[in-house]
Amino acid sequence: MTLSFAVTARDGAARTGVMRTARGDVQTPCFMPVGTRGAVRHLSSADLEDLGAQVVLANTYHLMLKPGVDVIAHQGGLHRFQDWSGHLLTDSGGFQIFSLESGGNVKVDDDGVTFRSTYDGSSHRLTPESAVTIQTAFGSDIQMVLDVCAPLPSPEAVLRQALERTTHWAARARSAFVAQGRPELSQFGIVQGGTDIDLRVESAERTVAIGFDGYAVGGLSVGESRTEMLRTLTAVLPALPEDQPRYLMGLGDPLGIVEAVALGVDLFDCVLPTRFARHGTILSGAGRYNLKRAENASADAPLDATCGCPVCARWSRSYLRHLLVVDEPTAPRLLTIHNLWWTMQLVQELRAAIATGTLGAVRSRIEAAYG
Ligand SMILES: [Zn+2]
Numbered sequence: 001m002t003l004s005f006a007v008t009a010r011d012g013a014a015r016t017g018v019m020r021t022a023r024g025d026v027q028t029p030c031f032m033p034v035g036t037r038g039a040v041r042h043l044s045s046a047d048l049e050d051l052g053a054q055v056v057l058a059n060t061y062h063l064m065l066k067p068g069v070d071v072i073a074h075q076g077g078l079h080r081f082q083d084w085s086g087h088l089l090t091d092s093g094g095f096q097i098f099s100l101e102s103g104g105n106v107k108v109d110d111d112g113v114t115f116r117s118t119y120d121g122s123s124h125r126l127t128p129e130s131a132v133t134i135q136t137a138f139g140s141d142i143q144m145v146l147d148v149c150a151p152l153p154s155p156e157a158v159l160r161q162a163l164e165r166t167t168h169w170a171a172r173a174r175s176a177f178v179a180q181g182r183p184e185l186s187q188f189g190i191v192q193g194g195t196d197i198d199l200r201v202e203s204a205e206r207t208v209a210i211g212f213d214g215y216a217v218g219g220l221s222v223g224e225s226r227t228e229m230l231r232t233l234t235a236v237l238p239a240l241p242e243d244q245p246r247y248l249m250g251l252g253d254p255l256g257i258v259e260a261v262a263l264g265v266d267l268f269d270c271v272l273p274t275r276f277a278r279h280g281t282i283l284s285g286a287g288r289y290n291l292k293r294a295e296n297a298s299a300d301a302p303l304d305a306t307c308g309c310p311v312c313a314r315w316s317r318s319y320l321r322h323l324l325v326v327d328e329p330t331a332p333r334l335l336t337i338h339n340l341w342w343t344m345q346l347v348q349e350l351r352a353a354i355a356t357g358t359l360g361a362v363r364s365r366i367e368a369a370y371g
Helices: 044-052 061-074 076-081 093-098 129-139 156-179 197-210 226-239 254-263 272-278 317-325 328-357 359-370
Strands: 004-011 013-022 023-027 030-031 055-058 087-090 106-108 113-116 124-125 142-144 184-193 214-217 247-248 267-270
Touching: 004 328, 013 254, 023 030, 023 055, 023 247, 030 328, 044 328, 055 267, 061 076, 061 093, 061 113, 061 129, 076 087, 087 129, 093 113, 124 328, 129 142, 129 156, 156 197, 156 272, 184 197, 197 214, 214 226, 226 254, 247 359, 254 328, 272 328, 317 328
Parallel strands: 030 267, 055 087, 087 142, 142 184, 184 214, 214 247, 247 267
Antiparallel strands: 004 013, 013 023, 106 113, 113 124
16 A cells, blocks of 8 residues: 555644554654664663654664665564564665765765765765665665755755756656555655745655655755744645645754644654753753753752653652763663653644644743743
């Protein structure tokens, strides 16, 4: 079966939905934790089940280099390798490769991209077709096309070239994907164009014309202002099909999630909640704060009194701060569980609010805490 998507409720431009694949249903809006190298840092697949994660993201760039495609294919794919029965979404590797471009280790041509491994300097090549083959070998439920992500800000000529290559590569990736005859897997196209509205709309229209199972907006949350990001999203989302999932790549701060959901985005991924946790930055209903601050040294209160996570149910800020400042590995693990739980709880609240037409109230609350 191919992926289907049904909108179940609307509140303004925001919507809840059910994304159905051969693996099962995903309730949207959905936040997808990032398991870069086959695990969300400090967590296991069992932890992700406890968190209620529906989709986990994995990075093709890292996994194709270590342990390598052959090892994962020999193990029967990524689901079996990491013993995760939920959905897996893999990126194409493009974003990681281009974010390393400044080091002079990346060469892009019309056919693909050649790059040096961050691990051992060995030379590798990705083409639109090989990115499909690799992600299929991983058994990824949702795979992404190889795209060219230009840094922001970039001159229009650079954005134009990235758009042209992304569009041509998307057509090749779609042909390669269809030719392999794996209807249980899905493939998303990626819209580029920086913060140039005309380029964005053109990219969306040309990508939709190729025809994918869903559409991602890439190349945002890369350093542009929030106003620019929202202006771009507002322009590009109406150019994407109403009846297919929309994925905003790389966004995961609380206010960003709420604002993007309000505009009609269905899927998100971001390392932010987990990266914050490792540095002691705690997400809470009252805003974010640094657990290392002295005032938490003897605080009996949980990380967030309104949080239902297993960490807040059990341990005080005082204890968790102690573990953090003595570099106990338990600290980043427990703080990661809290931050991910809190983020996923927020998205669940957004789903409930859309269903009851009360998204505005949640939005005001998050704006007050994080604006
Ligand atoms: Zn908590």
